[in-house]
Amino acid sequence: MNATLIAALWRQRLTSPIRLVLLGSLMGMPLLAVVFMHGAGLSALGDSQGAVLVLGAGMIGQDVSSGVLQLLFARPVRRPDYVVSRWLGVAIAASAVALVQLGLALALMAARDSLPGAQDVFLYAAGRVIESFGLAAVLALFSSLIPGFGDLALYFLFTLSASVVHWVGQVKQWPWLDRAGSEILASLQPKLDLAQLVHASPMPWFPIVSYASTVTLCLALAIVAVNRKELSYASG
Amino acid sequence: MPPAEPRAGDSTRRSPTVLLIAALVLLAARVATGLYEERHPPSLPDLVRWRPIDAAVAEARQTRKPLLYDFTADWCAPCQTMKRDLFADREAAARIERMFVPVRVLDRRQEEGRNPAEVDSLQRRFHIESFPTLVVVPAAGGDSTVLVGYQGRQAALQQLAEAQVRSMMPLRFRPRAGSAPPR
Numbered sequence: 001m002n003a004t005l006i007a008a009l010w011r012q013r014l015t016s017p018i019r020l021v022l023l024g025s026l027m028g029m030p031l032l033a034v035v036f037m038h039g040a041g042l043s044a045l046g047d048s049q050g051a052v053l054v055l056g057a058g059m060i061g062q063d064v065s066s067g068v069l070q071l072l073f074a075r076p077v078r079r080p081d082y083v084v085s086r087w088l089g090v091a092i093a094a095s096a097v098a099l100v101q102l103g104l105a106l107a108l109m110a111a112r113d114s115l116p117g118a119q120d121v122f123l124y125a126a127g128r129v130i131e132s133f134g135l136a137a138v139l140a141l142f143s144s145l146i147p148g149f150g151d152l153a154l155y156f157l158f159t160l161s162a163s164v165v166h167w168v169g170q171v172k173q174w175p176w177l178d179r180a181g182s183e184i185l186a187s188l189q190p191k192l193d194l195a196q197l198v199h200a201s202p203m204p205w206f207p208i209v210s211y212a213s214t215v216t217l218c219l220a221l222a223i224v225a226v227n228r229k230e231l232s233y234a235s236g
Numbered sequence: 237m238p239p240a241e242p243r244a245g246d247s248t249r250r251s252p253t254v255l256l257i258a259a260l261v262l263l264a265a266r267v268a269t270g271l272y273e274e275r276h277p278p279s280l281p282d283l284v285r286w287r288p289i290d291a292a293v294a295e296a297r298q299t300r301k302p303l304l305y306d307f308t309a310d311w312c313a314p315c316q317t318m319k320r321d322l323f324a325d326r327e328a329a330a331r332i333e334r335m336f337v338p339v340r341v342l343d344r345r346q347e348e349g350r351n352p353a354e355v356d357s358l359q360r361r362f363h364i365e366s367f368p369t370l371v372v373v374p375a376a377g378g379d380s381t382v383l384v385g386y387q388g389r390q391a392a393l394q395q396l397a398e399a400q401v402r403s404m405m406p407l408r409f410r411p412r413a414g415s416a417p418p419r
Contacts, residue, residue: 043328043390076248077248078248196280196320199281199283200279200280201281206272210266223255
C-alpha cells in the first residue's frame with residue numbers, strides 16, 4: 001500500500017467535474033426517496049455499485065492510456081503496490097460516499113422520528129463498505145486488462161452476458177445454467193448480506209468464502225496483468 | 237534519456253505468489269462450501285407473521301389492509317430463494333407486515349397427493365399456474381394484482397409497494413380487470 005498513490009487518486013477523482021456531478025446525483029436521488037416516500041427504510045438508499053463505478057472507472061486503464069504508468073514505474077514504485085493502492089483508494093472513497101449518504105439519510109429519518117435500529121444501521125453500513133471493496137477489486141481486474149475506460153464496457157458486457165445465461169437457465173428450467181449465471185453475476189458484484197448471515201442457522205460459509213475468493217482472485221490477476229505490461233515511452 | 241524500465245535487479249515487478257495461492261485455496265473452498273450448502277442449506281427464520289387463511293380476510297377488513305397471498309411450494313427453488321432473500325430480511329419483512337395482511341398458501345400436491353380444500357379454492361380463484369406467485373387483494377374489493385416469479389428483493393418490494401398503493405385507491409380510480417373481492 002502506498003499512501004501517496006491513494007491520495008493522488010483521490011485528488012484526481014475530486015478534480016473531475018463529471019465524476020462529481022454523477023456522484024452527487026447517485027447520492028442525492030435515494031435521499032429524495034427517503035424524504036418523500038413514507039416508510040422508506042435503509043433499502044431505499046440502494047447499493048454501492050454506482051459510486052464504485054463512477055470512482056473506479058479507468059482506475060488503471062486511464063493511467064496506461066495517458067502514459068502516467070511509464071513515468072510512475074520509473075520511480076521506486078512496485079507494480080503490486082500500485083494495483084493495491086488503486087484498489088484501496090477507490091474502495092475507501094466509495095465507502096466514504098456510502099457512509100456520508102447513510103449519515104444524511106439517518107438525519108432525515110431522525111427528523112421524522114423513524115430511525116431504524118442500531119443493529120440494522122451497523123449491518124447496512126458494514127454491508128455497503130464490504131460491497132465497495134468487493135466491486136473495486138473486480139473493476140481493478142478489468143481496468144488492468146484494457147486501457148482507458150474500457151473496464152466499464154467490459155464490466156457491462158460481462159454483466160449482460162451473465163444475465164442472459166441466468167435468464168436462459170430460468171426459461172429453459174436448466175438449474176445448472178441458472179446457477180452458473182447467478183454465480184457469475186454474484187462474482188461481478190461481490191457483496192455480503194450481513195443481516196442474513198447473522199440470522200441464519202448455522203451460519204452459511206459459502207457467501208463469505210465466495211466473496212473472499214472473488215476479491216483475492218481479482219487482485220491477484222490484476223497484479224499479474226500489470227506485471228505483464230511492457231511499458232516504454234515508445235510503446236504508446 | 238532515462239530508461240523507460242528500471243534495470244533487471246531493480247524491477248518494479250513482484251509476483252503475487254501468496255495472493256495467488258490464497259485465491260486458489262479460496263476458490264477450492266468456494267466450490268466445496270457451495271456443494272455442501274446445496275445439500276445442507278442453512279435455515280433462515282421467516283420473519284413474516286403469516287396469518288391462517290380463514291382468519292386473514294376478517295383481519296384485512298378490520299385493519300383495511302390489503303391481503304397478500306404467497307402461493308408457494310416446498311420443492312420450488314425460486315420460492316426458497318424468495319423466502320431466504322425477502323421474507324427472512326428484517327426490513328423487508330417489517331415493510332410487508334406494515335403494508336399487508338400476509339397469508340401463505342402452501343401447495344402440498346407433490347408431497348401429499350392433494351391440497352387442503354381452501355388452498356385448492358384459492359389456487360383456482362387466482363388461476364395459479366406457477367410458483368412463486370404473490371397476489372395482492374384490496375381489502376375493499378376490486379382488482380387484485382398478481383406478481384409471478386421472483387426477480388430479487390428490490391424489484392419485489394417495489395412491485396409490492398405499487399400494488400399496495402393501487403389497492404388503497406378508491407374503486408372508481410382503479411383499472412378494471414380480473415378478480416373478485418376477498419371472501
